[in-house]
Amino acid sequence: MSKILEEISTAVIEGDLDEIEDLTEDALDDDISSGDILNKGLMPGMDHVGVEFKAGDMFVPEVLRSAKTMQISMDILKPL
Numbered sequence: 716m717s718k719i720l721e722e723i724s725t726a727v728i729e730g731d732l733d734e735i736e737d738l739t740e741d742a743l744d745d746d747i748s749s750g751d752i753l754n755k756g757l758m759p760g761m762d763h764v765g766v767e768f769k770a771g772d773m774f775v776p777e778v779l780r781s782a783k784t785m786q787i788s789m790d791i792l793k794p795l
Contacts (some may be wrong), residue, residue, distance in 0.1 A: 720756040727760025730780030
């Protein structure tokens with residue numbers, strides 16, 4: 716996985732609302748397809764969040780923040 720996709724995944728896990736837009740735009744500028752951003756960046760991040768939530772290591776507010784972070788990126792990707 717490329718560094719930018721790892722950063723996107725980490726941003727989702729951490730619920731980094733401030734950075735996800737720039738990271739998504741940077742990935743697109745690096746000619747990474749919207750499908751790859753979704754499937755190799757956003758989804759692995761949310762998969763990790765699901766595992767952590769099931770294990771009791773993340774709680775609903777953190778999961779919702781991660782989901783909101785993903786939604787910000789998806790709003791950029793949807794038109795593409």
